[in-house]
Amino acid sequence: MSLVINTNLMAINAARNLSNSFGALGTSVRRLSSGLRIGTAADDAAGMAVREIMRSEIAALHQGARNANDAISLIQTADGALGVIDEKLIRMKELAEQAATGTYNSDQRLIIDSEYQAMASEITRIANATDFNGIYLLNGNLSGDTHDGSAMASTGKMKIHFGTGNDCSEDYYYIQVNTATASALGVGNQSAAGGAGYSISTQSAAQHALDALNEAIVSKDNIRASLGALQNRLQNTITNLEVQAENLQSSESRISDVDVALEMTEFVRQQILTQSATAMLAQANSLPRLAMQLLGG
Incomplete structure (x- = not known):
């Protein structure tokens, strides 16, 4: 690689790596602070679509259980x-x-x-x-x-x-x-x-x-x-709805929630890469000064 002063390729390369590592570090910080693996569609487009469908089902199941409870109150x-x-x-x-x-x-x-x-x-x-x-x-x-x-x-x-x-x-x-x-x-x-x-x-x-x-x-x-038979039926319905919502919530969690242990490992890795890239960028920025020695500076 030639020693030039107009284009510092080493600094450009280090800056690119720093940008990538810093962006990945930011993603890890967002996931760890929110608890969500999928925060935007870019994180997992297909996973986000499945998650939102599941969330709507879970919300509807919880409301259905409340509807059934209201019906029990009416019957009582x-x-x-x-x-x-x-x-x-x-x-x-x-x-x-x-x-x-x-x-x-x-x-x-x-x-x-x-x-x-x-x-x-x-x-x-x-x-x-x-x-x-x-x-x-x-x-x-x-x-x-x-x-x-x-x-x-x-x-x-x-x-x-x-x-x-x-x-x-x-x-x-x-x-x-x-x-x-x-x-x-x-x-x-x-x-x-x-x-x-x-x-x-x-x-x-x-x-x-x-x-x-x-x-x-x-x-x-x-x-x-x-009315008594209907009340018993509604109570069984509520139990079934709660089990459905619980299992669906578990499935949604596996798609949406972040694995803190894995993400913390990734966070530390990106943190080290960011620190390393920052140090190397500082070194790369100082390399053109070597040309001053050849110019008698």
Whole structure:
């Protein structure tokens, strides 16, 4: 190599190596400080694409678990109200049993019937008033066989969406709650006139009301049993979603997260190369001064 002063090839070469080592050192610092192997698309274009898909799936799974938990809270709200309705039906059956015996006169049966009707009115009030986040649960709004979510407010049975797609066999199912008003249960004077549970003002009516109340209790129990089964199913769904999210998070970590031990080794290597290149650049910059000796400087 010629001794020249216009072009210092050694310094250019050392500067290039310094730039490369310093850039690699900067990459290591970024990875170690962020904990991510993939910080930009340039780090791993294909890996970044896979990672972002996984991140969206993980976020959707976590939200799906929250959706299922909200549905459990809704079911518990409905079940709690049905528990109170259960108490009212039991009291109504007690009153019907009382009115069915012959030791009471007509005036006394009317008094008993007034409490009976008050219990029926309370059942209807509870059914019409029980709501979760503004969604009424027991008044028949969720009893429809067909779900329609195309409008601002959905109608029919409630769709609980927890999966990451839109496949009915995998990503959602429905909560259907039958009406629990007194008229729907067939008790009290809000039910069909002449029905078995309409009144207990006479001994005969009270005796027929016992059968109607048995049917009402069974109908109410069917609603509660259906809700209980759905709650258990949702709890199992949440467990499955959490396992899915955990495994997907593990896969995403292997793609995205930096191996600190390996990256620290690379950091030290690039740090040594940077220091070495800096020292050699200083030496290369001083080499043209040798020409001064030949010029008699």
